[in-house]
Amino acid sequence: MKGIRARLVIHFGLILLLIVLLLEGLFYWAVHTYYFGTAAETLVTRSVTFTNFINKYTSGYRLKDKARYILENISKEENAKIEVLDLSGKVILNSYGFQTAEVIDTPDVSEALQSGSGLYVGKSPQTKERVMAVSHPLTYLGDHVGVLRYSVSAEPLDAAVYRIALYGAGVGTVVVVFAFSLSLIIANRIVGPIQELTRAATQMATGNFSARARKRFDDEVGTLAETFNYMAEEISKNEQMKNDFISSVSHELRTPLTSIKGWGETLISGGLEDKEETLLGLEVISKETDRLIGLVEELLDFSKFQSGEVKLLTERLDLRDILEDVRIQFAVRSQEKNVTLDVHLPGSPLPVSVDPNRMKQIFVNLLDNAFKFTPGGGTIEVALQTDQTHVRVSVRDTGEGISPADLPHVTEKFYKGQSRQPGSGLGLSICRELVRLHGGQFEVASTRGEGTTVTVVLPLAKSLGGI
Structure with missing residues (x-):
């Protein structure tokens, strides 16, 4: 038996054992006090009564x-030993009629002469037997002339107290054994779910992400089991996302590399004699290289976000300048794909404090996604709304939209959902993180078959001088 179970049983058992021992001690003390107190009270009463009688009627x-008078008037039913002592403690006469001449120097004799009454419980110096003795002074014309001593054996009382204490000890032992058994059951009920959690965690450590812990009770351990299962589900999702990411990235890398390799071999075998074919091949190689660079940059950004190394180089500028640059950048693509790009810029400046490169990256990514999913003849609109503290930039397209099942997850890392468009699944996740670093908000709304609207909310800065 190791670990928590052993500690619970041992600690609980020790505490209970101490409590039982304490109660046993109190019980023994109470029984001992009751028996000896009652016996002493009875003996004192009889001694006082008889001594007062003797002093009253034999005062002369x-x-x-x-x-001799005492010996003649002792009741036949008296079971106590009665002794008459002189002032030195010497026995003048006892209830058996003997003059032993022994000297009794127990504390009760001196106390009786000093204070009028004495009680002694202990071993008899003569017989070595435990006795209980009560002494009171005898008087002659008002002066102490001797001591009347009552004594009984205390061993029957000790035996009775000992017997009762044994019964109590037996009951205490049964209680301790029962408590130990109960503590073992309780420990198993506590440790069992923890052991099950440990087994599930061990299975997960070996790669079995389907392992789950069963919630047995609605307590802290049950909450821990729920949390563990939630963690296992998230790990399973992340593992699946990782596998999907590896597959997607492998495909994304293979496709442009295949095109580059294919056209490279074609150009080499063609000897570069066909100028038109050469230009077409170089154009494809350039585009595919740009795709590879974009993919690698997304992966690098993701790595920086994971390690917390992203730093913004902010400056105050007019947000309209960034949006105008992005519009010009996508103007050619708009014509080639026959998609209308409308960018509505206000007449007044939009001062913001941002990293211009990162902010441009955000809107380039959003417009790139919009062009990917908007068919020819569609429209992409960039609209702005401002209030006293914030500016809202909405990128709205008339593309295929996002399914309700995919919408809550589109900003998660590596998530591509049902989309078959090329990409790493990191774009929107990176955009959201960049917006958050700028102190803004990132919102995605979509209706399947109607289009998608992505909104970036940024805080406005103070007015820019000269704008």
Whole structure:
């Protein structure tokens, strides 16, 4: 038995054992006090009564006369040993009629002469037997002349107390054994789910991401099981996303490389004699190279975001300048694909504090996606709205739209959903992170078959001098 189970059982058992021992001690003390207290009270009452009687009716008797009178008037039912002592503790006469001449120097004798009453519980110096003795002074004409001592054996009381204590110890032992058994059951109920969690975690560590922990109870361990299962689901999703990403990136890398290699071999074998074919091949190679560069840049950006190394080089500028540059950049693509690109810029400046390169990257990525998914004859519109603190830039297209199932996930890393368009699945994720770093908001809305609207909300800066 190791670990938490052992600690729970041992700690719980030790605490319970200490409690039982404490209760046993209190119980023994209470029983001992009750038995001996009752016996002492009875003996004191009898001694006081008889001593007062003797002192009252034999006040003119000397000690030896008192002793004979006491011997003559002892009840036959009296089971205590009665002794008459002189002031030195010497036995003048006892209830058996003997003059032993032994000296009794137990504390009760001196206490009786000093304070009028004495009680002693302990071993008899003569018999070595445990006794209980009560002493009171005998008087002659008002002066102490001796001591009347009552004594009984305390061993029957000790035996009775010991017997009751044994019964109590037996009950305590049963309680401790039962408590240990109960603590073992409780420990198993606590440790069992944890062991199951450990097994599931071990399976996950070996690559089995389908492992799940069963929630047994609605407590902290049950909450831990739920959290573990949620983590397992997220890991499974990320693992699947990683596999999809590797497959997608492999395909994305292979396609342009195949085109580059194919055209390279064609140009080499053709000897560069056909000028038109050579130019076409070089154009394809250039475009495919640009695709590769874009893919690698996205991967590099993703790596920087993961490691927290992205730093913005912000400056104050007019957001209209960036949007105008992007419009000019996509003007040729708009004509080639027969897609109308409308960029509505306000007449007044839009001062923002941004990293111009990163901000341009955001809108280039958004417009690139819009052109990918908008068929010929469609429209892409860039609209702006401002208030006192923010500017909203919306990129709206009339493309195929995004399905409701894919919409909540389009900004997740590597997620491509049902799309068959080329790409790494990192574009929108990178855009969202860049907007967040600028203190803005990133929103995506879409209707299947009608188009998609991506909105970037940025905080406005103070007015720019000279604009």
